[in-house]
Amino acid sequence: MQIVDLAQSNVRTLNQRLHDLPRDTNERAWRILNPRGAHAVAVGLNLAVEIHVEGHVGYYCAGMNKEATVVIHGQCGWGVGENIMSGLVRVTGNASQAAGASGHGGMVVIEGDAGPRCGISMKGVDIVVGGSIGNFSAFMAQAGNLVVCGDAGDALGDSLYEADLYVQGKVASLGADCVEKKMTPKDAKTVAALLAKAGIKADVARFRHYGSARKLYHFHVDHADAY
Amino acid sequence: MPTKRPHSAKSAKSRAAKSARPAKAAATGPSAKIGPIDPNLLRPSAAFPPQVIAEIHRAADQGLYEIRGFGTKRKLPTFDDLLLLGASVSRYPLEGYREKCDTNVVLGTRFAKKPIELKIPITVAGMSFGSLSANAKESIGRACTAMGTSSTTGDGGMTEEERRASKTLVYQVLPSRYGLNPDDLRRCDAIEVVIGQGAKPGGGGMLLGQKISPRVAKMRTLPQGIDQRSASRHPDWTGPDDLTIKLQELREITDWEKPIYVKIGATRTYFDTQLAVKAGADVIVLDGMQGGTGATQDVFIEHVGIPTLPALRLAVDALMELDMHRKVQLIVSGGIRSGADVAKALAMGADAVSIGSAVLVALGCNRPVHVEEYRALGTEPGFCHHCHTGRCPVGVTTQDEKLQARLDPERGGRWLRNYLSTLTLELQTMARACGKTHVLNLEPEDLVALTVEAAAMARVPLAGTKWIPGQGGY
Numbered sequence: 001m002q003i004v005d006l007a008q009s010n011v012r013t014l015n016q017r018l019h020d021l022p023r024d025t026n027e028r029a030w031r032i033l034n035p036r037g038a039h040a041v042a043v044g045l046n047l048a049v050e051i052h053v054e055g056h057v058g059y060y061c062a063g064m065n066k067e068a069t070v071v072i073h074g075q076c077g078w079g080v081g082e083n084i085m086s087g088l089v090r091v092t093g094n095a096s097q098a099a100g101a102s103g104h105g106g107m108v109v110i111e112g113d114a115g116p117r118c119g120i121s122m123k124g125v126d127i128v129v130g131g132s133i134g135n136f137s138a139f140m141a142q143a144g145n146l147v148v149c150g151d152a153g154d155a156l157g158d159s160l161y162e163a164d165l166y167v168q169g170k171v172a173s174l175g176a177d178c179v180e181k182k183m184t185p186k187d188a189k190t191v192a193a194l195l196a197k198a199g200i201k202a203d204v205a206r207f208r209h210y211g212s213a214r215k216l217y218h219f220h221v222d223h224a225d226a227y
Numbered sequence: 228m229p230t231k232r233p234h235s236a237k238s239a240k241s242r243a244a245k246s247a248r249p250a251k252a253a254a255t256g257p258s259a260k261i262g263p264i265d266p267n268l269l270r271p272s273a274a275f276p277p278q279v280i281a282e283i284h285r286a287a288d289q290g291l292y293e294i295r296g297f298g299t300k301r302k303l304p305t306f307d308d309l310l311l312l313g314a315s316v317s318r319y320p321l322e323g324y325r326e327k328c329d330t331n332v333v334l335g336t337r338f339a340k341k342p343i344e345l346k347i348p349i350t351v352a353g354m355s356f357g358s359l360s361a362n363a364k365e366s367i368g369r370a371c372t373a374m375g376t377s378s379t380t381g382d383g384g385m386t387e388e389e390r391r392a393s394k395t396l397v398y399q400v401l402p403s404r405y406g407l408n409p410d411d412l413r414r415c416d417a418i419e420v421v422i423g424q425g426a427k428p429g430g431g432g433m434l435l436g437q438k439i440s441p442r443v444a445k446m447r448t449l450p451q452g453i454d455q456r457s458a459s460r461h462p463d464w465t466g467p468d469d470l471t472i473k474l475q476e477l478r479e480i481t482d483w484e485k486p487i488y489v490k491i492g493a494t495r496t497y498f499d500t501q502l503a504v505k506a507g508a509d510v511i512v513l514d515g516m517q518g519g520t521g522a523t524q525d526v527f528i529e530h531v532g533i534p535t536l537p538a539l540r541l542a543v544d545a546l547m548e549l550d551m552h553r554k555v556q557l558i559v560s561g562g563i564r565s566g567a568d569v570a571k572a573l574a575m576g577a578d579a580v581s582i583g584s585a586v587l588v589a590l591g592c593n594r595p596v597h598v599e600e601y602r603a604l605g606t607e608p609g610f611c612h613h614c615h616t617g618r619c620p621v622g623v624t625t626q627d628e629k630l631q632a633r634l635d636p637e638r639g640g641r642w643l644r645n646y647l648s649t650l651t652l653e654l655q656t657m658a659r660a661c662g663k664t665h666v667l668n669l670e671p672e673d674l675v676a677l678t679v680e681a682a683a684m685a686r687v688p689l690a691g692t693k694w695i696p697g698q699g700g701y
C-alpha cells in the first residue's frame with residue numbers, strides 16, 4: 001500500500017508518481033490522505049491501480065481516468081471523473097456540478113447526491129447516483145446510461161442526442177427533446193446490472209426511462225422554440 | 228462632355244428597343260408579352276438591395292436562419308488600411324537575401340516544460356476533420372511539417388492521419404468535447420482550450436447532416452446524418468476562476484509539459500485577454516471577426532464580434548498592462564491573407580499569426596474548376612461559401628469520397644507549402660525594408676494608417692500626421 005499524505009506532499013508530486021508507474025507495476029494500491037479540497041487529484045491515470053482518497057476533494061478529481069479505480073471517501077467539487085474513458089470513479093458523499101461530464105466510458109458512482117449538470121455531454125459513460133441530481137443533468141448527452149435513485153431537477157436531458165436516463169423518483173421537468181420512453185425488460189436488465197455493479201440497492205421496477213425524441217436531429221422551422 | 232456610361236453602342240440600341248416595348252404592350256393589351264424595363268430607369272433601394280430582398284424571400288420560404296461557411300463578407304477596417312514605413316535616411320534597411328532576417332518563434336515559454344519552436348510565425352488554425360476532408364487535413368499536415376510550423380485539430384478530435392502528417396500538432400479542447408481523449412492529449416505538442424471563435428463568439432459549432440459520415444459520426448459519438456449542434460459553453464467550467472482550475476487539470480494530466488493556449492473570439496478582447504492570462508494561459512489565440520467557419524448562422528458571422536485590427540490592439544494593450552507581452556505569446560487570426568498582413572500583425576505586437584480560410588483557398592477553394600458544380604450549389608467560383616453543404620467542388624470541405632478524391636494530399640501539400648513560403652518571403656521582405664534582423668522586431672512605430680478608422684482602432688498615426696484619434700485629448 002502506497003500512502004501519500006497531501007499535508008506533507010502536493011498534487012503535482014502525487015500525479016507525477018502515478019503517471020510514472022510502469023504498466024507492470026506492483027504499486028497498485030494507494031491511499032491519499034488529507035486532500036483538503038485540492039483540485040485535479042489523481043487525474044489522467046492510465047493504468048489499473050486502486051486509489052482511495054481519504055477526505056474531500058476540489059474540482060476534477062480523477063479527470064480523464066483510464067482503467068484506474070478511484071474512490072473518494074468524502075465530498076467532491078465540480079467535474080469529478082470528467083471525460084472518463086474507462087475504469088471506475090466512486091464518491092461516497094455528494095458531488096458538485098458536472099459529475100462525469102463528457103465521459104466516454106467506464107463508470108462514475110455517486111453514493112450521495114449530485115449537483116446540476118450531472119452527466120452533461122456524456123458520451124458513453126455509465127453514471128449511477130444513489131441520491132438525487134440537479135438541474136440540466138444529461139444536457140446534450142450523446143451516449144451511455146444515467147441511473148438516478150432519487151429525484152431529478154429541471155430540464156433533465158435537455159437537447160440530448162441519445163443516452164438512456166433512468167430515474168426512480170420524481171423528475172421536476174424534462175428538457176427540450178427529452179421524453180419518457182417505455183421501460184422494456186432490456187432496460188430493466190440494464191438498470192439492474194448497473195446498480196449491481198455500482199453496489200447500490202434500489203427497486204428496479206420503480207425506475208422510469210427517459211430518452212431522446214429525436215425531433216431536434218435536423219434543423220427545422222417548427223422546432224425553433226427549442227433551439 | 229457627357230458622363231461616360233459603361234454601355235456599348237449596341238446596348239444603347241437595345242435599350243432604345245426595350246423602352247419602345249411598353250408602348251407597344253399598352254397598344255395591344257395586357258396579354259401581350261412585356262419586355263424588361265430599362266435598368267437605368269429603375270431606382271434601387273439602399274435599404275432593400277437585391278441581396279436583402281433575396282434573403283427575406285429565402286427566410287419566408289424556409290423559416291430558419293441561413294447557415295453557411297467561410298467568413299464575413301462585409302467590408303471592414305483591415306490590415307490593408309495600414310502601411311509600413313520602410314527605412315530611409317533616419318533608419319537603414321537590410322540587404323534583401325543577404326542579411327539575415329530570422330523568422331523563428333517560441334511559443335509556451337511561461338509554464339510549459341516543452342515550449343514549441345516554429346520556424347515561421349505563421350501557423351494553421353484549428354479546422355476539424357469532418358468540416359474538412361481527410362485529404363485536406365493531410366495536405367495541411369504535410370505543408371506545415373515541411374515549413375516547420377504547426378497545424379491544429381478541430382471539433383471532433385485528432386485523426387491518425389493528421390498526427391502522422393504533422394510534426395507539431397496543436398490539440399483543441401472544445402466545449403463539445405467530441406473525440407476528446409487523454410491519449411491524444413498526451414501525444415499532442417500543445418493544447419488549445421477553445422472558448423470562442425471570431426466568426427461566432429458566443430456560439431457553438433455546427434456540422435450539418437450531409438457531412439456526418441460514418442467515420443465522423445463515430446469520432447463524435449453521434450448518430451449518422453444528423454444536424455450536429457455543439458455546445459457554446461464548456462460542460463465542466465464557467466467563468467475565469469473555473470478556467471484557472473481547468474488549465475491546472477490539463478497541466479496535471481500532461482505533467483506540465485505542453486504549452487496551453489486559450490483561444491478567444493474577438494469581442495471584449497481587453498478583459499478576455501487579461502482573464503485568460505490570469506487563468507494561466509501560456510499563449511493567447513485571438514480570432515477576429517473575419518475568421519472563417521465551416522458552418523454558422525450568417526447573421527452571427529456578419530454581426531457579432533469585432534474586427535481583427537482593433538482586437539489585436541486591445542490584446543496587446545492587455546498584455547502590456549500585465550507586463551506579459553512576449554511572455555505570454557499572442558497568436559492572431561482572422562483575415563490574414565498575405566505576407567503584408569503578417570508583417571503588420573507582428574508590428575502591432577502579435578508573436579505569430581494563424582491562417583484558416585486562406586489555407587483552404589491555397590488548397591483550391593474557389594478555384595475556377597468544376598464550374599458546373601459551383602453552379603449546382605447556386606454560386607460561382609470566387610463567391611462560394613458553401614462549405615456547410617458538404618458538396619465542396621474542389622474536395623476541401625467534404626466527406627464525399629468522389630469529391631475529396633479531387634484533392635490529392637501531395638499536390639495540396641505542395642500548394643500550401645508554396646503559399647506559406649510566399650507569405651514568409653513577403654514578410655521577410657517587409658521586415659528587411661524596415662531594417663529588422665528578426666520579424667518580431669517590427670513595431671507599432673513602423674506603421675501608419677490610411678484611414679481615420681484604422682488609425683483609431685490600431686492606434687497608429689494617420690499617415691503624414693501625428694494624429695491618433697482618441698489620444699492627446701482629441
Ligand code: SF4
Nearest residue numbers: 592593611613614619
Ligand atoms: S470551394 Fe469548397 S472550401 Fe471553398 S467555399 Fe466552396 S465549399 Fe467551401
